[in-house]
Amino acid sequence: MTTQVEEREFQAEARQLLELLIHSVYSNKDTFLRELISNASDALDKLRLEAFRNKDLVVDTDDLHIQIEADKEARTLTVRDNGIGMTRDEVVGLIGTLAKSGTAELRRALAEARKADGGEAPSELIGQFGVGFYSTFMVADKVTMVTRKAGEATGTRWESAGTGTYTIEEFPEAPQGTAITLHLKDSDDEDHLYDYTTEWKIREIVKRYSDFISWPIRMEQESTVDGETTTEMVTLNSRKALWARPKSEVTDEEYTEFYRHIGHAWDEPLEVISMRAEGTFEYQALLFVPTHAPHDLFTREHKRGVQLYVKRVFIMDNCEELMPQYLRFIKGVVDAQDLSLNVSREILQQDRQISRIQKRLVKKVLSTIKDLQANDPGKYRAFWGEFGRVLKEGLLLDFDNRETLLEISSFVSTHTAGNADEPWTTLAGYVERMQDGQEHIYYMTGESRQLVENSPHMEAFKAKGLEVLILTDPVDEMWVDSVHEYNGKQFRSIAKGDIDLDSDEDKEKHEEQDQEFADLLAALKEALSDTVKDVRLSHRLTNSPACLVGDDFDITPTLEKLYRASGQEVPTVKRILELNPTHPLVAALRAKQAEGSDTEALKPTAELIHGMALLAEGGELSDPARFASLLADALARTL
Numbered sequence: 001m002t003t004q005v006e007e008r009e010f011q012a013e014a015r016q017l018l019e020l021l022i023h024s025v026y027s028n029k030d031t032f033l034r035e036l037i038s039n040a041s042d043a044l045d046k047l048r049l050e051a052f053r054n055k056d057l058v059v060d061t062d063d064l065h066i067q068i069e070a071d072k073e074a075r076t077l078t079v080r081d082n083g084i085g086m087t088r089d090e091v092v093g094l095i096g097t098l099a100k101s102g103t104a105e106l107r108r109a110l111a112e113a114r115k116a117d118g119g120e121a122p123s124e125l126i127g128q129f130g131v132g133f134y135s136t137f138m139v140a141d142k143v144t145m146v147t148r149k150a151g152e153a154t155g156t157r158w159e160s161a162g163t164g165t166y167t168i169e170e171f172p173e174a175p176q177g178t179a180i181t182l183h184l185k186d187s188d189d190e191d192h193l194y195d196y197t198t199e200w201k202i203r204e205i206v207k208r209y210s211d212f213i214s215w216p217i218r219m220e221q222e223s224t225v226d227g228e229t230t231t232e233m234v235t236l237n238s239r240k241a242l243w244a245r246p247k248s249e250v251t252d253e254e255y256t257e258f259y260r261h262i263g264h265a266w267d268e269p270l271e272v273i274s275m276r277a278e279g280t281f282e283y284q285a286l287l288f289v290p291t292h293a294p295h296d297l298f299t300r301e302h303k304r305g306v307q308l309y310v311k312r313v314f315i316m317d318n319c320e321e322l323m324p325q326y327l328r329f330i331k332g333v334v335d336a337q338d339l340s341l342n343v344s345r346e347i348l349q350q351d352r353q354i355s356r357i358q359k360r361l362v363k364k365v366l367s368t369i370k371d372l373q374a375n376d377p378g379k380y381r382a383f384w385g386e387f388g389r390v391l392k393e394g395l396l397l398d399f400d401n402r403e404t405l406l407e408i409s410s411f412v413s414t415h416t417a418g419n420a421d422e423p424w425t426t427l428a429g430y431v432e433r434m435q436d437g438q439e440h441i442y443y444m445t446g447e448s449r450q451l452v453e454n455s456p457h458m459e460a461f462k463a464k465g466l467e468v469l470i471l472t473d474p475v476d477e478m479w480v481d482s483v484h485e486y487n488g489k490q491f492r493s494i495a496k497g498d499i500d501l502d503s504d505e506d507k508e509k510h511e512e513q514d515q516e517f518a519d520l521l522a523a524l525k526e527a528l529s530d531t532v533k534d535v536r537l538s539h540r541l542t543n544s545p546a547c548l549v550g551d552d553f554d555i556t557p558t559l560e561k562l563y564r565a566s567g568q569e570v571p572t573v574k575r576i577l578e579l580n581p582t583h584p585l586v587a588a589l590r591a592k593q594a595e596g597s598d599t600e601a602l603k604p605t606a607e608l609i610h611g612m613a614l615l616a617e618g619g620e621l622s623d624p625a626r627f628a629s630l631l632a633d634a635l636a637r638t639l
């Protein structure tokens with residue numbers, strides 16, 4: 001059979017990354033072996049599962065393992081597995097391109113670091129990201145991969161020096177699985193580039209990073225007894241499932257490496273949660289709260305959550321039935337004893353035991369966060385900064401745990417804004433600071449802190465020193481509509497409904513003002529009938545002439561925008577224009593009206609006031625050109 005060697009180019013991003021790795025002075029080069037072993041272990045998991053599910057697949061699963069072969073003379077190191085393997089298209093797609101999350105994030109971080117430094121990016125950055133297969137180019141100047149997908153008749157050989165191109169050809173004699181051979185660079189201890197053909201070095205790396213891998217990692221070992229040299233195959237890893245060992249017997253380092261393996265993560269876990277249930281339905285769980293949020297946490301691509309094992313056998317990644325959406329950042333393993341290996345997503349969805357496990361896991365995660373909040377505020381703040389936005393989705397979705405979620409949530413408020421040490425308040429903190437006679441927890445939603453803080457709606461609250469929660473995450477727009485109270489105190493939007501913070505005495509004055517301004521209000525209402533549903537006097541303004549408010553159950557303009565951005569049709573909600581009777585503009589307008597100016601003449605001013613109110617809260621004018629021309633006319637008349 002003729003095999004044609006084809007030369008191809010790496011995708012542009014992959015080329016940049018390779019360039020970086022080849023010239024990297026990053027000190028921890030040893031991690032390349034962890035990445036290769038991790039990929040091989042995943043490939044073995046996949047094969048076992050596939051063979052179990054697809055009885056027609058002709059594969060030998062008797063001795064699934066990983067083998068490391070070092071050749072001192074040739075200066076090569078090979079990591080071989082007899083796992084699922086890859087087709088030619090998969091090799092091109094998975095290895096030749098760079099669609100992966102971690103690497104995209106790394107490129108972004110590098111570009112940012114470059115911009116900040118104005119020069120070279122610190123190569124230490126690389127070490128914080130899993131660059132997977134590509135990390136081999138830190139230690140090798142040529143990499144050869146031979147692979148055959150389980151069930152396929154022929155294999156593929158891939159080779160690259162990492163300099164922009166790779167070759168790919170058919171390789172009929174490839175055994176099932178994948179063998180990756182690194183043609184090692186010369187060792188240079190100063191550059192942390194060790195001799196990766198030495199047995200002790202390989203042993204050390206496997207022990208440190210991959211001891212828990214459940215498949216045997218084997219290597220030939222030479223020993224000389226009485227001048228006679230013999231070789232034997234030894235297994236380098238203990239293969240102990242970490243979740244089955246008591247927490248006291250596992251070191252932090254072991255947990256970290258395990259977390260990195262299952263979570264495809266590069267950071268340290270913030271918290272480790274270990275659980276076990278015995279009795280009618282036995283399971284063990286090992287969960288991790290990450291330190292950093294992955295960048296794709298808010299995209300549909302985000303997939304890696306909790307893995308399901310059944311009696312030590314890997315069954316599936318991202319088992320949504322075990323962890324609700326709003327805790328999708330939690331990584332880990334649940335190993336259930338009493339499920340069938342054949343279990344499918346459909347079965348899991350209906351399994352009452354599984355939903356019971358989920359309930360317990362959720363309670364445990366939430367109580368861990370609560371403990372952090374009480375006992376380690378620094379860690380809690382780090383957690384909240386990374387995952388608060390996701391956790392708040394639970395306020396909408398998890399009715400059972402709503403109270404706990406409200407307790408462990410934090411918010412920016414007018415009391416905390418700008419305080420770098422204490423940027424958030426809990427609701428308990430807010431309630432403690434409530435003024436005598438204050439009944440509600442006040443909040444305002446909006447697109448940014450600055451817009452909310454400077455919004456006219458805040459004026460009376462600032463004047464009276466009343467604290468307001470500043471809610472600027474998209475999810476805030478949603479939960480405030482379904483969560484009505486915390487500890488008996490109702491939530492109240494300061495941009496909705498009729499807010500009146502004044503005393504009884506003031507209220508009498510308001511009645512008089514309402515009468516005085518009645519004609520003006522009616523005329524403005526008529527002039528603006530296409531845009532607003534009512535015009536009334538305001539009791540929340542002290543400086544601005546006007547603001548726009550919604551009725552209690554109206555959706556906010558920000559929410560309207562969010563719905564539209566997600567492609568949903570929403571009717572435009574007409575709002576209420578509130579005027580400040582003490583503002584000179586409003587007072588003068590009333591005087592003019594009393595003199596008998598007609599509604600037509602009032603119309604341009606009415607439009608301008610409405611436009612100003614919209615701009616003041618950061619809104620968008622529907623016809624900016626018209627607003628500008630009305631403004632120009634009005635100014636011209638003053639000159």
Ligand SMILES: Nc1ncnc2c1ncn2[C@@H]1O[C@H](COP(=O)(O)OP(=O)(O)OP(=O)(O)O)[C@@H](O)[C@H]1O
Pocket residue numbers: 035039040043081083084085086094095100102130131132133134177178264265
């Ligand atoms: N030994 C292998 N056997 C089968 N497939 C493999 C093997 N090594 C890599 N692959 C495939 O190539 C893909 C890319 O591997 P790579 O190590 O670059 O990234 P990854 O493992 O997906 O991500 P991460 O770097 O975040 O761990 C893998 O997802 C897998 O599908």
